[in-house]
Amino acid sequence: MSRIDVRKTHKLFVNGAFPRSESGRSYEVTDTKGRFLANAAQASRKDARDAVVAARAAFRGWSHANAFLRGQIIYRIAEVMEGRHPQLVADVMAAEGLTEARARRTVDAAIDRIVWYAGWADKLPTALGNANAVSGPFFNFSIPEPTGVVAVLAPESSSLLGLVSVVLPVITGGNTCVVVTSHTRPLPAVTWAECLATSDVPGGVVNVLTGDRAEIAPWLASHRDVDGIDCAGADASLASALEVAAAANLKRVLRPDADEDWAAHPGLRRLSRFIETKTVWHPIGV
């Protein structure tokens, strides 16, 4: 008799723990051919608000952690993913209907992207900051600082590479985030959350919600303690409505680009959107 396998319960990832949705809801996730894969937790408005509380609480520690440490922790995410490579490949194959070879390339790209971002953590002030030659006896410099708590709507189709591509620029800059995963392909994100949980990423820095983007996102967009929103996974009409709601406290908004190629080199566009420039002046004298 063949062994009966032990299946995983797919839960949310909030404040470093894996709770079910407080609403008690779940929804059925299938592969691209419609075959049952698992029941995923269906996050509610309250889950989103709990996640914001966790992200806010984590912000001071993460944003003030020294940049070398932040870089090492982000690199550690890549290390843990490498160890779970076969699991991530299997998840991506099932979620996206890819061949094993393509799924492997996707996971490789996701891991390599994290390594790329890890290296940025202690170079951002060099690349984005500057000493300013003001015309007076002043020492004057500008440095990049994180915006705060950022809501991230991960892309719908690219379940892992797309997810990594929107979360990493946010946390590398020192922000904390609440990410709403792909609605139809949430399972790779749940495995990725397990990688985060074992990577020394402090609880609350990344909070992962599975569920219905259209249900959860408006609460994040209108939340007064959220400072920015990446609408990558929203369609044009949802993104437009979210941008209106985001205006209430002047959130920094990153609009979706329907033609975004997640395999392409990311540049610093996403990262820069959730960076503030702080300028400090001090007189020079005796």
Add this chain to the structure above:
Amino acid sequence: MARIEYAPAPESRSVVHLRPSYGLFIDGEFVEPTLGEHYTSVNPADETALAEVSEGSAADVDLAVRAARRAFTRWSRMPGAERAKYLYRIARILQERAREFAVLETLDNGKPIKESRDTDIPLAAAWFFHYAGWADKLEYAGLGPDPRPLGVAGQVIPWNFPMLMLAWKVAPALAGGNTVVLKPAQTTPLTALLFAEVCQQADLPAGVVNIVTGHNDTGAAVVAHKGVDKIAFTGSTAVGRRIAEAVAGTHKRVTLELGGKGANIVFADAAIDQAVEGVVHGIYFNQGHVCCAGSRLLVQESIAEEFVARLKRRMGTLRVGDPLDKNTDVGAINSSMQLARISELADSGVAEGATMWQADCALPSRGFWFAPTLFTDVAQSHRIAREEIFGPVLSTLTFRTPSEAIEKANNTQYGLAAGIWTEKGSLILKMANELRAGVVWANTYNKFDPASPFGGYKESGYGREGGRQGLAAYLEGDRA
């Protein structure tokens, strides 16, 4: 000791030659507004009429945007080195005509001549000179090898630094290869119209700069126009919010420089006389019509009593009156509307239980005036501690420890600027590190420079003006 009185020392108005009426500046020419409507710009110091100004309609805005679009093709393709020379020309003409601009600015705005003469106009010229040098060096701005202009920039500016805000907006836009439609503030359009003459003197190609005067509807028409690719706005957070809503779902890029409630934090070990000067300059400069004004004084409890006493003594020597007088420290409130808002908020401070003190100074009988005002016994919940007053009103709170100062300073929806006064270097850097504000002045306040990025955190808006960050706001590239 008897107080030494100053004799009047008024700057001459003769350098300014106002026309009775101004058209809109579209496609290189002054044209009459399509609806033929005008309004009067008045001198807030004596309520006399200065000139008739055109009320631009949506149709006028449309003409201006079309002119800017036509000009964009040529301007954006012109070698950066050539664009640079136009901007250098503008900078030089502003320097040549600096006194004329300073006097006109003071007439139209009400600010002291010593400020328009020594701060606003020299800085405006410096802004053009600085960005002129960027025009042929865009590939070195850190935005990738080939940064591209955005197109037509719609720029809506406030009345507190009319000419300087024009320079902050127009100079980086033009350096990057964009063309602009500028909407000056309704109460202070005159230096912008004089700037139109500067563009003509510089032979700037027609349509590169268009200036449409008018009220709020004119600005809203600029923001709403489909042919505008970029919105740059400086003004209130309330209007900034409406703009952020209006551009939702469009391709328009936006930078917003909005309100503030800056904390000026004085520690017990500060150089007290310098700190008093800095606090006075931080709030009474430009009648407090400064978005980054140090409008909340946070003073360490152990020195609070002595500091407030010295502050009052210094406030008593501020000279309030004729803005054209070269000895004047505090000029006129810009409009009756703003005066009403300041009075209403000051009244709320008294009603909520704070203690108001005003410098003993005679105010002119005509015009709009408000005496330098200090509140003590202020709670964080008072409106005068939370809302931007945008007038010469300082609210004093106290703290015991640096962490309490940080918490109080950051306890605001705004995040534009903050000040720190202490002789201890490590404390300065600790405070600078913890304050959620875009500009931190340590042992100084209200300093501005074209090489230095300026802008806010949180609800003080987004985007920077000044430096390469200010240039990036007008370019598309790897980072923008």
